[in-house]
Amino acid sequence: MEERLILISNDDGISSKGIDTLIRIAQPYGKVVVVAPVSVQSGKSHSVSLTRPIRFEKQYDSERLEKYVLNGTPVDCVKSALTKILPRKPDLMLSGINHGSNSAISVIYSGTMGAAIEASFYGIPSVGLSIVTHDLDADFSVVEKTAPALIEKVLEHGMPEMVSLNVNYPVCELDDFKGFKVCSQTKSYWYEDFEETIDKNGNPAYYQRGHLVNVEPDNDNCDENALAENYASIVPIKVDFTDYKMIDELKKWNL
Amino acid sequence: MEERLILISNDDGISSKGIDTLIRIAQPYGKVVVVAPVSVQSGKSHSVSLTRPIRFEKQYDSERLEKYVLNGTPVDCVKSALTKILPRKPDLMLSGINHGSNSAISVIYSGTMGAAIEASFYGIPSVGLSIVTHDLDADFSVVEKTAPALIEKVLEHGMPEMVSLNVNYPVCELDDFKGFKVCSQTKSYWYEDFEETIDKNGNPAYYQRGHLVNVEPDNDNCDENALAENYASIVPIKVDFTDYKMIDELKKWNL
Numbered sequence: 337m338e339e340r341l342i343l344i345s346n347d348d349g350i351s352s353k354g355i356d357t358l359i360r361i362a363q364p365y366g367k368v369v370v371v372a373p374v375s376v377q378s379g380k381s382h383s384v385s386l387t388r389p390i391r392f393e394k395q396y397d398s399e400r401l402e403k404y405v406l407n408g409t410p411v412d413c414v415k416s417a418l419t420k421i422l423p424r425k426p427d428l429m430l431s432g433i434n435h436g437s438n439s440a441i442s443v444i445y446s447g448t449m450g451a452a453i454e455a456s457f458y459g460i461p462s463v464g465l466s467i468v469t470h471d472l473d474a475d476f477s478v479v480e481k482t483a484p485a486l487i488e489k490v491l492e493h494g495m496p497e498m499v500s501l502n503v504n505y506p507v508c509e510l511d512d513f514k515g516f517k518v519c520s521q522t523k524s525y526w527y528e529d530f531e532e533t534i535d536k537n538g539n540p541a542y543y544q545r546g547h548l549v550n551v552e553p554d555n556d557n558c559d560e561n562a563l564a565e566n567y568a569s570i571v572p573i574k575v576d577f578t579d580y581k582m583i584d585e586l587k588k589w590n591l
Numbered sequence: 592m593e594e595r596l597i598l599i600s601n602d603d604g605i606s607s608k609g610i611d612t613l614i615r616i617a618q619p620y621g622k623v624v625v626v627a628p629v630s631v632q633s634g635k636s637h638s639v640s641l642t643r644p645i646r647f648e649k650q651y652d653s654e655r656l657e658k659y660v661l662n663g664t665p666v667d668c669v670k671s672a673l674t675k676i677l678p679r680k681p682d683l684m685l686s687g688i689n690h691g692s693n694s695a696i697s698v699i700y701s702g703t704m705g706a707a708i709e710a711s712f713y714g715i716p717s718v719g720l721s722i723v724t725h726d727l728d729a730d731f732s733v734v735e736k737t738a739p740a741l742i743e744k745v746l747e748h749g750m751p752e753m754v755s756l757n758v759n760y761p762v763c764e765l766d767d768f769k770g771f772k773v774c775s776q777t778k779s780y781w782y783e784d785f786e787e788t789i790d791k792n793g794n795p796a797y798y799q800r801g802h803l804v805n806v807e808p809d810n811d812n813c814d815e816n817a818l819a820e821n822y823a824s825i826v827p828i829k830v831d832f833t834d835y836k837m838i839d840e841l842k843k844w845n846l
Contacts, residue, residue: 381666382636382699389788389796411636411700415799419783441712443832444637445666453832457696457780489844498778499834501841516846520833523753525712528674533644541644544670570846572837577698577708578775579754582827586756589744591771591825 340366340491343426343455345413347377347434347447350395350405354433357476358465361483362430363400365491369426370396370403371417373410373447378436380409380447382454390416410451418458428491429455434466435474439504439559439569440522440548449502453575456500461490467505468563478513479505482568486516502571506563517567522560523551595621595746598681598710600668602632602689602702605650605660609688612731613720616738617685618655620746624681625651625658626672628665628702633691635664635702637709645671665706673713683746684710689721690729694759694814694824695777695803704757708830711755716745722760723818733768734760737823741771757826761818772822777815778806 342362346355350372362368371392385408396403404421406413410431418425434448443449452464465483467474486503495501502521506513527549530542550560559569597617601610605627617623626647640663651658659676661668665686673680689703698704707719720738722729741758750756757776761768782804785797805815814824 376642379639379641380636381638381705383638383664383702384634384636384700384799386634386799387631389790389798390785391790391794391796393794409638412799415783416785416797419785420797441830444708444830445639447638450636453699486846489846493844496837499837502832518838518841518846520835520838521831523831528670530645530671530674535644535646539646539648541646542671542675543644544639544641544667570841571832572834572841573832574834574837575696575699575832576776576778577757577826577828577830579827579829580775582751582754582829583773583775586773586825586827589748591741591744591773 341424341426342366342368343417343422343429344368344370345372345410345431345451347373347380347410349373349376350403352435353473354435357480358430358433361480365487366427368401369422371406371413371421373413374405374407377409377447379445380450381445382411382450383409385409385412392416410447411454414451414454425458426460429460429462432465433476433479435472436466436470437468437504438464438466438502439563440524440550442548443502443521452500453573456498459497461495462500463490463503464500465503467507469507478508478510481510498574500573502573503568504559504563505568506566508566512566514565514567516570517562519557519559519562519569519571521571522558524548524560596679596681597621597623598672598677598684599623599625600627600665600686600706602635602665604628604631605658607690608728609690612735613685613688616735620742621682623656624677626661626668626676628668629660629662632664632702634700635705636700637666637705638664639666640664647671665702666709669706669709680713681715684715684717687720688731688734690727691721691725692723692759693719693721693757694818695779695805697803698757698776707755708828711753714752716750717755718745718758719755720758722762724762733763733765736765753829755828757828758823759814759818760823761821763821767821769820769822771825772817774812774814774817774824774826776826777813779803779815
């Protein structure tokens with residue numbers, strides 16, 4: 337039987353602690369090929385590099401692990417892996433572990449989830465993993481201990497085409513960790529708070545800050561609230577933006 | 592009564608023919624404020640600039656039209672407009688007119704739709720408009736003649752929070768135009784075809800090409816097929832990535 341092939345990418349770049357942890361988690365399950373951005377791609381969402389060429393180079397090569405670094409976005413990494421790098425369609429795609437939450441509406445801004453979602457378009461079981469701290473030296477020990485059980489379930493059950501998983505971990509000790517909870521994406525938006533700086537020419541420039549506004553704080557079944565209770569949230573993700581309820585409403589407009 | 596305030600952005604940049612056309616279409620309905628990228632942002636999806644500062648400057652100022660150019664993505668433009676530029680929440684947000692189709696799965700890669708979707712998060716009725724040709728000198732005359740009726744309906748009915756419209760126009764003469772058709776997002780994915788070039792150091796570099804694969808060619812009610820019949824497709828868009836059907840399935844995994 338052919339060895340399992342696992343693609344890994346992320347949005348924090350190939351040198352992050354999160355991706356190193358994910359590689360360690362994945363290696364028992366097959367040959368791992370990493371195709372990851374050379375630089376930080378946080379907030380890159382589902383973006384693709386259309387106006388400039390993509391370059392990648394092999395950075396590490398052993399029998400059971402290869403690493404490629406790429407000058408583009410997480411979605412570029414997945415497209416390049418599937419089109420130019422991998423010998424065949426991988427059996428599993430893992431993205432992350434992201435340093436920072438991708439729960440709630442953050443999923444749409446996330447490069448980590450962009451990569452996982454892109455892989456799901458090609459029928460590859462895909463999981464994006466994140467932890468709710470931006471600490472570059474985040475403690476991933478709970479993820480390392482518990483994510484293998486999830487990966488085994490994904491390999492056992494497979495996933496429907498176009499469906500991926502958005503998994504977010506709380507920051508807590510293993511003793512306080514409540515396990516996985518299947519959730520919906522929390523209804524929410526970002527409240528923006530631009531931090532003004534003055535550039536060297538004396539002109540204002542702004543860094544985007546802000547915080548997530550949870551508009552369903554009492555919903556026990558959404559990811560943001562599960563995380564607050566020390567569950568790791570799992571949201572099954574499917575990209576069909578159509579608002580089917582609104583279709584009937586729009587038809588009444590007699591356009 | 593206070594004059595209506597209309598925000599316009601796009602992803603082709605502030606100098607494109609598409610945004611000029613959209614400004615002309617919008618002006619009869621209120622004061623127009625344009626906040627648009629300085630450079631082409633095609634394929635930027637919902638990305639935000641998190642690691643570098645945002646700058647914008649006023650390029651044009653008259654009583655009924657202001658234009659700001661910004662060094663970021665379409666979503667950066669909307670966030671900056673709402674946070675730093677506009678005196679109040681706008682009554683309408685229009686994005687485009689994009690030179691190139693944003694039908695089917697292209698909606699997730701689209702900067703044009705990124706901007707419209709972002710505005711919808713803040714309860715602003717939002718419409719993204721595109722035409723299915725990348726021609727920089729595209730003929731927008733059918734859009735100019737027919738989009739006003741759609742805008743009037745949006746202003747009359749309003750839109751639920753979090754819902755925007757993805758409107759795509761075919762390339763055809765007015766006589767052949769069949770009108771608007773309310774549709775679902777076509778199930779589809781991009782088949783990648785990387786074009787190899789050799790850079791000045793003799794190394795390979797790749798441009799992403801490819802084409803959309805329509806996996807429901809017989810569905811009369813999806814946008815891709817409506818466009819092929821010379822309808823302008825309207826897909827109501829709501830961003831909840833949760834696959835609710837899969838939630839029950841996942842719960843059976845006993846994680």
